[in-house]
Amino acid sequence: MGTQDRTSKTRKDSKPAAKDTRPRVAVRPTSSVHLSGPPLVAVIMGSQSDWDTMRHADETLTQFGVAHECRVISAHRTPALAAELGSTAESRGLEIIIAAAGGAAHLAGVLAAHTTIPVLGVPMRSDALNGLDSLLSTVQMPAGIPVGTVAIGKPGAINAALFAIAILANSRPALRKKLHEFRRTQEEKIRAIKLS
Numbered sequence: 001m002g003t004q005d006r007t008s009k010t011r012k013d014s015k016p017a018a019k020d021t022r023p024r025v026a027v028r029p030t031s032s033v034h035l036s037g038p039p040l041v042a043v044i045m046g047s048q049s050d051w052d053t054m055r056h057a058d059e060t061l062t063q064f065g066v067a068h069e070c071r072v073i074s075a076h077r078t079p080a081l082a083a084e085l086g087s088t089a090e091s092r093g094l095e096i097i098i099a100a101a102g103g104a105a106h107l108a109g110v111l112a113a114h115t116t117i118p119v120l121g122v123p124m125r126s127d128a129l130n131g132l133d134s135l136l137s138t139v140q141m142p143a144g145i146p147v148g149t150v151a152i153g154k155p156g157a158i159n160a161a162l163f164a165i166a167i168l169a170n171s172r173p174a175l176r177k178k179l180h181e182f183r184r185t186q187e188e189k190i191r192a193i194k195l196s
């Protein structure tokens, strides 16, 4: 897949290479594959600024041992890449796409337009309208191209991953077992709470 080239090429001109003073950002690269095997889930986000939220989807999928990839692809800044990801998803063996975007959040809808595999949309919390803009943009798909939309922000990121896992678990008994264990542990933690 065409991803942003993060390495600068060696120049043949005489000038010594200028020191790279760009800030090092603690995020995963534009395209990264998590866990071995071909990815079943693609976690796509419209901007690097979405990663702090979407890392929770990444962590949840990793916790369940689901092979996935995380990528920054924008519907408006890299439209060709968005079309490529969507239209090749099925042939690459992806089974679910999780798409996160904020503001005029059309990424999930654009990806869904290019594929028939399920697309889950995660509305990002925005500065201007606190994510209400993202929520409405993601959820209000006209009939014919569905996007399953989850909650705004971190709860949505986690639930999109859990939803993807639930879909995959339909045909994977081991994953279904892990989901049951997850629910049991979650319930036990709540039952054990003692308020002072």
Ligand code: RP5
Pocket (backbone or CB within 6 Å): 045, 046, 047, 048, 049, 050, 074, 100, 101, 102, 103, 124
């Ligand atoms: C959307 O615009 C992204 O998904 C992000 O949530 C929002 C702001 O992006 P940046 O301006 O931070 O890159 O495309």
